Amino acid sequence: MMPRAALRATRGGLRFAAKAGYTFTGRSFAPAFAPAFARSFSDLRFAPTHEWFKAEGDSATLGISDFAQGQLGEVVYVELPEVGSKVSAKDTLCTLESVKAVGEVYAPVDCEVTAVNEKLQDEPATVNSSPEEEGWLVKVKFTGDVSSLMDRAAYEKHLESEKTEE
Template sequence: MAALRAAFGSFRVASAPAFRLRGFSAVRFAPTHEWFKADGDSATMGISDFAQGQLGEVVYCELPEVGAKFSAKSTLCTLESVKAVGEVYAPLDLEVTAVNEKLQDEPATVNSSPEDDGWLVKVKFTGDVNSLMDREAYMKHLESEKTEE
């Protein structure tokens, strides 16, 4: 930097931002424990680590068909565990564009990697992603749920 200043006088070196807002995709969460990672009007979604822990070992995933459309807060799919059957809800109006086929043979991937390899569906959506919680707000939501119990 000193050499650049010496060579160019008042020349300023601007550092690139750590991320760009356009195309930046942050994970958002619904109060019903689904995560939603948007990229433009498309997103990948699944259930949170908290949700998989509550559900227990997932033994079967009943995923929707590609092309299926869902309105916000409607049941998108079900996950069966040794303890219960859990419903996964659409956080926004959406259309399914892909399902995680790996889960048909390896449903426990939802447990081992709920917010990565255990994704459930890819979707096209309408609605405001910012209506969902960021990770910090979701953690506060979890704390408030624990105090209600």
């Protein structure tokens, strides 16, 4: 059994910890929030038209953002390009059909399709369940400058500015 003085000190410690944003887990104090410095930084870049782009040298993987899949609704069909197709920047790369609408995915830079996500033919809703990972659309070899694409923080600001325009 714990002495009264220690119990009072513990209660005070709990109050102090709660004010500081910590919770008592039964054995120790743990942050009640995820500290900003522990956030993982993504190497994804985003286009204003809601495509994400993950470059690896002169190759990249491309898909749609979580925001875009949410706006589109449940994807029921994905029309992917042929491997070897060459697409110019801002041209339609592929089409996504959902229960709500048909959405076009645009190439952020000039590129040539090197692979398509075959899984989407049988499971198109993977675009919804994992838009920035398993739901990738195509892999490409690209040319051109990608510095105009936004990092995640800039993209989130872009989303906020779009919401205020509505």
